[in-house]
Amino acid sequence: xxxxxxxxxxxxxxxxxxxxxxxxxxxxxxxxxxxxxxxxxxxxxxxxxxxxxxxxxxxxxxxxxxxxxxxxxxxxxxxxxxxxxxxxxxxxxxxxxxxxxxxxxxxxxxxxxxxxxxxxxxxxxxxxxxxxxxxxxxxxxxxxxxxxxxxxxxxxxxxxxxxxxxxxxxxxxxxxxxxxxxxxxxxxxxxxxxxxxxxxxxxxxxxxxxxxxxxxxxxxxxxxxxxxxxxxxxxxxxxxxxxxxxxxxxxxxxxxxxxxxxxxxxxxxxxxxxxxxxxxxxxxxxxxxxxxxxxxxxxxxxxxxxxxxxxxxxxxxxxxxxxxxxxxxxxxxxxxxxxxxxxxxxxxxxxxxxxxxxxxxxxxxxxxxxxxxxxxxxxxxxxxxxxxxxxxxxxxxxxxxxxxxxx
Numbered sequence: 192x193x194x195x196x197x198x199x200x201x202x203x204x205x206x207x208x209x210x211x212x213x214x215x216x217x218x219x220x221x222x223x224x225x226x227x228x229x230x231x232x233x234x235x236x237x238x239x240x241x242x243x244x245x246x247x248x249x250x251x252x253x254x255x256x257x258x259x260x261x262x263x264x265x266x267x268x269x270x271x272x273x274x275x276x277x278x279x280x281x282x283x284x285x286x287x288x289x290x291x292x293x294x295x296x297x298x299x300x301x302x303x304x305x306x307x308x309x310x311x312x313x314x315x316x317x318x319x320x321x322x323x324x325x326x327x328x329x330x331x332x333x334x335x336x337x338x339x340x341x342x343x344x345x346x347x348x349x350x351x352x353x354x355x356x357x358x359x360x361x362x363x364x365x366x367x368x369x370x371x372x373x374x375x376x377x378x379x380x381x382x383x384x385x386x387x388x389x390x391x392x393x394x395x396x397x398x399x400x401x402x403x404x405x406x407x408x409x410x411x412x413x414x415x416x417x418x419x420x421x422x423x424x425x426x427x428x429x430x431x432x433x434x435x436x437x438x439x440x441x442x443x444x445x446x447x448x449x450x451x452x453x454x455x456x457x458x459x460x461x462x463x464x465x466x467x468x469x470x471x472x473x474x475x476x477x478x479x480x481x482x483x484x485x486x487x488x489x490x491x492x493x494x495x496x497x498x499x500x501x502x503x504x505x506x507x508x509x510x511x512x513x514x515x516x517x518x519x520x521x522x523x524x525x526x527x528x529x530x531x532x533x534x535x536x537x538x539x540x541x542x543x544x545x546x547x548x549x550x551x552x553x554x555x556x557x558x559x560x561x562x563x564x565x566x567x568x569x570x571x572x573x574x575x576x577x578x579x580x581x582x583x584x585x586x587x588x589x590x591x592x593x594x595x596x597x598x
């Protein structure tokens with residue numbers, strides 16, 4: 192009888208507080224830490240190291256991430272990598288596995304994990320995009336073969352450590368990636384936020400501080416430089432995933448392959464040459480981002496002039512507001528409701544019209560693929576001459592910066 196009582200009391204004690212016997216706030220804190228490790232595993236191992244080959248991981252680090260992801264997500268590396276690579280290859284098209292542009296934001300936000308599972312069943316996707324992923328004994332005989340058993344082991348561990356409340360801890364762990372990665376990043380990251388660069392898709396940065404989702408919040412930066420191990424590019428941006436990578440690198444557990452390119456400015460060349468062209472093309476997104484600043488500055492000057500005249504309620508004011516917000520974007524990215532306002536703003540300002548026309552001409556340097564390098568150099572030289580002869584200070588200064596560009 193005493194044995195049964197002891198067993199009963201032990202079982203009740205285990206269910207009520209688990210082996211750790213933590214207070215509720217300690218359980219919340221531990222849960223946040225556990226889910227953050229999962230996010231770090233996804234962004235460092237699956238995303239940056241495997242899908243984009245932006246860094247190499249030491250086997251110790253790689254095996255830790257693989258084991259942890261087996262416990263907390265049950266995702267198969269080859270499937271995740273293949274689906275993500277297809278997303279980049281087919282971005283914002285009907286073939287994109289999870290584009291809010293093609294499928295709708297509500298669908299991606301609420302059923303992102305279902306979209307992932309559906310694409311994982313498409314063998315053509317796995318075969319075409321899942322190359323160069325782990326295929327060792329433990330991958331074939333454990334991680335890929337027994338996917339749900341890993342999360343089952345995690346459930347047992349949570350119940351033992353935390354007691355009955357461990358079921359809630361486990362549920363949060365299971366929902367964390369479907370909500371944050373499959374829903375928020377794949378959904379909001381292509382629908383809402385700010386853009387540093389005119390990447391050829393709808394990607395956005397959800398927040399300049401990438402902490403909660405491991406730095407993945409900086410999604411526009413990632414789509415601009417997909418093979419970069421570092422996702423932050425501005426001084427005010429923070430990528431905690433990059434901080435972890437640097438820590439691993441200091442410990443000899445990681446080797447960074449690539450980071451975002453930086454446009455260097457040296458002495459102004461008398462005439463733009465092939466090296467100038469190479470530097471501009473290599474840093475084309477940053478070049479266009481700086482040109483966008485000039486466009487916004489020109490619109491801001493016109494708005495300041497209108498304000499000094501008390502013209503805040505005029506049609507011209509509304510046109511210039513729309514122009515300042517959208518003029519730096521590619522024409523097909525301007526919302527239909529604002530296109531007429533932007534067009535009118537440009538039509539009524541020869542300086543703005545010139546800036547817009549020169550922007551498109553500059554973009555032709557890397558969008559035309561059927562032109563020789565010599566012709567592109569000649570086109571760049573002609574662009575600089577027109578800019579410096581335009582009488583527009585913004586264009587003149589920008590041309591000098593281009594002639595000072597270094598790769």
